[in-house]
Amino acid sequence: MSKIGPLDTAVSLDSYECTIAVECCVFGFQDNVLKILLVKRSIEPFKDYWVLPGGAMNEGKTLPESIEEVLSNLTGIRKIALEQVACYSNVERHPIKRVVSVSYYALVKPEDYPVIPKNYISDIMWFEIGDVPELGFDHNRLLTDSLSKLRDNLRQNLVFGELLPDLFTLKELQELYENILGERLDRRNFRKKILQMGLLVPTNEKKAGVKGGPELYKKK
Amino acid sequence: MSKIGPLDTAVSLDSYECTIAVECCVFGFQDNVLKILLVKRSIEPFKDYWVLPGGAMNEGKTLPESIEEVLSNLTGIRKIALEQVACYSNVERHPIKRVVSVSYYALVKPEDYPVIPKNYISDIMWFEIGDVPELGFDHNRLLTDSLSKLRDNLRQNLVFGELLPDLFTLKELQELYENILGERLDRRNFRKKILQMGLLVPTNEKKAGVKGGPELYKKK
DNA sequence: CCCTTTCTGTGTATAAATTACATAGAAATA
DNA sequence: TATTTCTATGTAATTTATACACAGAAAGGG
Numbered sequence: 047m048s049k050i051g052p053l054d055t056a057v058s059l060d061s062y063e064c065t066i067a068v069e070c071c072v073f074g075f076q077d078n079v080l081k082i083l084l085v086k087r088s089i090e091p092f093k094d095y096w097v098l099p100g101g102a103m104n105e106g107k108t109l110p111e112s113i114e115e116v117l118s119n120l121t122g123i124r125k126i127a128l129e130q131v132a133c134y135s136n137v138e139r140h141p142i143k144r145v146v147s148v149s150y151y152a153l154v155k156p157e158d159y160p161v162i163p164k165n166y167i168s169d170i171m172w173f174e175i176g177d178v179p180e181l182g183f184d185h186n187r188l189l190t191d192s193l194s195k196l197r198d199n200l201r202q203n204l205v206f207g208e209l210l211p212d213l214f215t216l217k218e219l220q221e222l223y224e225n226i227l228g229e230r231l232d233r234r235n236f237r238k239k240i241l242q243m244g245l246l247v248p249t250n251e252k253k254a255g256v257k258g259g260p261e262l263y264k265k266k
Numbered sequence: 267m268s269k270i271g272p273l274d275t276a277v278s279l280d281s282y283e284c285t286i287a288v289e290c291c292v293f294g295f296q297d298n299v300l301k302i303l304l305v306k307r308s309i310e311p312f313k314d315y316w317v318l319p320g321g322a323m324n325e326g327k328t329l330p331e332s333i334e335e336v337l338s339n340l341t342g343i344r345k346i347a348l349e350q351v352a353c354y355s356n357v358e359r360h361p362i363k364r365v366v367s368v369s370y371y372a373l374v375k376p377e378d379y380p381v382i383p384k385n386y387i388s389d390i391m392w393f394e395i396g397d398v399p400e401l402g403f404d405h406n407r408l409l410t411d412s413l414s415k416l417r418d419n420l421r422q423n424l425v426f427g428e429l430l431p432d433l434f435t436l437k438e439l440q441e442l443y444e445n446i447l448g449e450r451l452d453r454r455n456f457r458k459k460i461l462q463m464g465l466l467v468p469t470n471e472k473k474a475g476v477k478g479g480p481e482l483y484k485k486k
Numbered sequence: 487c488c489c490t491t492t493c494t495g496t497g498t499a500t501a502a503a504t505t506a507c508a509t510a511g512a513a514a515t516a
Numbered sequence: 517t518a519t520t521t522c523t524a525t526g527t528a529a530t531t532t533a534t535a536c537a538c539a540g541a542a543a544g545g546g
Contacts (some may be wrong), residue, residue, distance in 0.1 A: 059362065059363065063283040064287050064325075065282070065283050066284060082400055095508095102278070102281035102282060103282065105284075105364070107357070108355040108356055108357060109366070110355075111302065127278065130352060132543080133350060135286075135330075135368075137326060137327070142279065204402045210479070216524095222498085232506075233523090233524095234506095235505070235506085237524085239525095256514080256521095257513050257515090257520075257521045258512055258514090258522035258523035259513050259514095259524090260509085260512095261523085269494040410524075436495095438495080453494090453495090454495085454496070454536085455534065456498085457496090457498095459533090472542090476493070476543080476545080477491075477494080478494035478542060478544095479542050480542095481494085
């Protein structure tokens with residue numbers, strides 16, 4: 047007989063408890079491709095597998111606070127905008143113990159978090175989104191879901207967080223969109239649409255070193 | 267010093283555990299208004315407050331399975347389509363113990379679950395969405411978030427789950443949309459749009475008792 | 487039974503948004 | 517300085533969304 051009934055909604059004091067984990071898809075845009083920050087596990091289970099950065103929610107912390115703590119410890123990333131994606135509760139998703147995970151995504155400027163140069167056998171690395179290996183746990187699924195949500199948000203709101211440097215050209219912005227959405231956009235129409243949203247301000251500076259002398263923009 | 271670090275991602279075996287609850291916004295459409303199923307608590311905390319039906323996730327069950335169990339016990343509702351909404355982790359959201367809640371919503375035909383007639387001081391009742399009282403815990407917030415998500419989904423996909431009886435007129439469907447979206451729709455344009463989606467099939471039957479003799483449709 | 491009321495069902499003209507598309511000028515490179 | 521490669525820009529065509537009016541069907545009342 048279940049403990050749950052009409053006169054005992056919500057939870058009772060002796061209810062079952064389990065570990066809650068937070069996992070974060072940290073997206074960055076670099077070398078003209080969308081990248082994802084992964085860490086390599088050094089312990090079982092899934093030793094030597096790449097996974098999303100994450101960890102247990104701690105006592106006295108909310109889920110976003112726990113994410114911030116995890117990312118801060120792993121990467122120095124702090125104070126970023128997080129978007130909750132979904133909650134995963136399959137019983138066997140962690141081979142050793144019951145763990146329910148809540149996933150978030152974040153958009154950061156990779157330039158701000160130089161974890162890349164740590165050579166290619168590091169325990170933390172940016173992966174091109176097309177080159178993500180088989181991840182530990184169900185993290186490929188989490189990543190797919192986060193990417194879908196990112197695409198949806200981008201398509202609807204045309205917001206791109208902190209994926210680009212402070213100053214950028216419209217071409218760079220367009221390439222960001224094309225990469226994330228996975229489709230090619232018309233240059234003139236894109237420019238028209240994005241400018242009439244009034245979220246960008248031109249700086250009257252031109253980007254040096256590139257033919258045509260494109261104007262640099264910044265976020266309003 | 268936090269237990270979380272780059273070499274200890276995901277969770278360790280002795281990580282902090284807490285109770286996970288599921289809460290469900292069960293929406294129904296009746297008497298031409300959107301309704302929400304609430305239950306009245308008979309125990310502290312929030313004794314005599316109305317809250318969303320919910321309960322603790324049980325060992326060996328996923329979150330959706332736990333929802334189904336809760337709803338089945340409370341209302342006889344079974345096998346319904348659930349949509350995950352969000353996860354709530356504020357430390358003080360439950361006054362007695364730490365509880366993280368995951369919310370879902372469901373769309374049901376109230377005709378199938380006759381909990382309404384149980385007179386008006388029952389412990390389970392349908393409320394008009396405009397007449398929802400102050401709920402226990404943070405459930406007003408959960409309800410607001412679920413309703414937003416429902417509206418978004420309705421606007422984008424024009425799906426309405428099991429909110430209507432098997433056979434319904436286009437007018438009834440339109441009123442459902444108008445009620446949920448909170449805006450008035452043009453009759454001809456609505457009809458045109460919804461029909462060209464190809465999700466409805468006409469039955470060649472007319473609804474009796476209503477002037478004009480409107481045709482009955484069903485879902486494909 | 488008929489008149490009135492209230493609902494259903496339908497099409498078109500207009501406005502708005504999206505798409506497709508080509509050329510002249512600026513900066514870099516050789 | 518000639519060439520290459522990029523930037524910047526407007527308009528026509530198409531598609532989509534919006535506004536809107538009248539004839540027919542069923543119910544209700546006298």
